[in-house]
Amino acid sequence: MKSTLPLSGRAASAAAAATHVSSNQKVWLSRLVFGLLLVFCLTPWASPPVALALGLVLAQTVGNPFPAFTKQYTAKLLQFSVIGLGFGMNAYSAVQAGRQGILFTVCSIFGTLLLGYVAGRWLKLGRHLTHLISCGTAICGGSAIAAVGPVLRAKDEEMSVALATVFVLNAIALFAFPAIGHAFSLTQQQFGLWCAIAIHDTSSVVGAAAAYGKDALEVATTVKLARALWIIPVALGTAILFKQQDVKVKIPWFILGFIGAMLLNTYLPATHYVGPWLVKSAHIGLTITLFFIGAGLSVRAIKSVGPKPFALGVLLWLVISSVSLYVILHA
Known part of the structure; x- marks a missing residue:
């Protein structure tokens, strides 16, 4: 018995050491893969949909080794990227695009909130x-949830489930919408307006529109950012409704930066020298943003949604997508 205990102790220590080495190897592997994919996102061969797919693959295989980092910088990188896109847009065209989308915006926001209330009770x-x-469905995805959550004094679990629901549907939309747009032979203006109305997050709206064409990107970005301003009245209304x-x-505030960049590009000819570089940098920033978003969608995050919240998200998304597409095709 005396000789057995030391042997078993040494065996346990060896097993623990082997597990520790294996764990370290996995960490270093995930860091290496993360770094290589991040470098690839900086190249001309990467695009927002590809970057999102790579992030998803990373999250489901070796895992995201820097979850705190990607979570912290996703929103900031998106905001700077949107401002950079403003240097490639014309204020007159943007105003025209905004006029086309304002009625859609008002009707779809309040219609989605009302449908959500009824479906949630059901x-x-x-x-x-x-x-x-x-x-999140009615306005601008994660940004709206992040703004309304503190007003509601929502629990962390509620925020996490809502964000996960929106991000999963964003990932699907980024791949599905351009294909659907081509199937229905949507024009650049039609597609830009549709994805600005029907896709949740600004990042996925810009990514899908950029994949469809330059004019679609201009319409989509303008309409989506005008839509995002509705965060303010909806948040104030939430405070009143929930007492x-x-x-x-x-x-x-980054929307004001986008407007300022667009005005500079329209009225200050000197910006035309640096504008293309800023727009190119913005596209790279958007690509990295979507890679970060995909890397944050782990199996655990997806499973945390649960069937009922996900059913609500899918229902609202399908209704707003199909109704807005019908109106755009027949308007």
């Missing part, structure tokens, strides 16, 4: 979670 979901998913007091509404 599915017996909590009011906070229902409202978060509805706002919340002493809350702060997060204003999407």
Whole structure:
């Protein structure tokens, strides 16, 4: 017995050491793969849909080795990228695109919020979670959820589920919408307007529109950012509806940066020398943003959604997508 214990102890120590080495190898492997894919996203061969797909593959295989880093910089990188895109747009064309989308914006936002309320009660979901998913679908995905969540004083679990629901559907939309647009022979203007209305996050809207064409990108970005401004009245309305007091509404200031860049590009000829470089950098930034988003969609994040919240998200998304497409085709 005396000789058996040391042997078993040494065996346990050896097994623990082997497990530790294996764990370290996995960490270094995930870091290496992450680095190589990130470098690839900087090349001309990468595109937003490809970057998102690579991020998803990374998350489902070796895992994201820097989850805190990607989560922290995703929103900031997207904001700077959107501002950079403004240096490639004309203010007159943007105003015209905004006029086309304003009626769509108002009707779709309030229609989605109302449908979400009814469907949420039918599915017996909590009011906070229902409202978060509805706002994310109606306005601008994760940005709207991040703005409305503190107003609701929503729990971390509710925020996580709402964000995961929106990000999963964003990933699907980024791949599906350009194919659907070509199948229905949508024009550049029609597709830009449709994806700005029907896709949740600004990142996926810009990615899908960029894959469809330059004019689609201009329309989609302008309409989507005008739509994002509705975060402010919806958040204030949320505070009143849910009887919340002493809350702060997060204003999407980067939209003002986009407008400023667009005005400089339109009225200041000197910016035309640096504008193309800034736009190119913005596209690279958007590509990296979508890689970060894909890398954050782990199996655990997807499983955390649950059937009912995901059913609500899918229902709202299908309704707003199909109705807006029908109106655009027959308007």
